[in-house]
Amino acid sequence: MPWLIHGLMRADRGSRRTRCGEFQVEDAHTLDEIARRMAGGAGLGDYLIHPRLILPHMPAVTAPPEAAARVRNGGAVNLPEMSEAKLVRVFANQSDLLAIASRIAGTLFQPKVVLAGGKTAHPGHEPNGE
Numbered sequence: 001m002p003w004l005i006h007g008l009m010r011a012d013r014g015s016r017r018t019r020c021g022e023f024q025v026e027d028a029h030t031l032d033e034i035a036r037r038m039a040g041g042a043g044l045g046d047y048l049i050h051p052r053l054i055l056p057h058m059p060a061v062t063a064p065p066e067a068a069a070r071v072r073n074g075g076a077v078n079l080p081e082m083s084e085a086k087l088v089r090v091f092a093n094q095s096d097l098l099a100i101a102s103r104i105a106g107t108l109f110q111p112k113v114v115l116a117g118g119k120t121a122h123p124g125h126e127p128n129g130e
Helices: 002-012 031-039 065-072
Strands: 060-062 087-091 097-105 108-114
Touching (some): 065 097, 087 108
């Protein structure tokens, strides 16, 4: 576990992460900023990253309603358009990320991480104008 110790030692020296993947520290918001916004009655839509923009290295697929229901329950589904991908992001619509699924055979994918059901609301915050 030398990497853990090294990481702790670096933290003690005041080093700080300035980015995580494509996300920059300048794009982050403090808890105080969020609390002020919520106290003022404003929503968090402008502060949230649209689900289609996260994990960009994984292909995304929108599952038809019957497949989305199976995914929500952790069931394997056929996703023919993703036959070459090892991992995919499965959406119910443009903004409702259901799961991260892994190809188990041919076009059959098994959800590995299933996110809580329900609508994800991001009014007026669609990527690339979609």
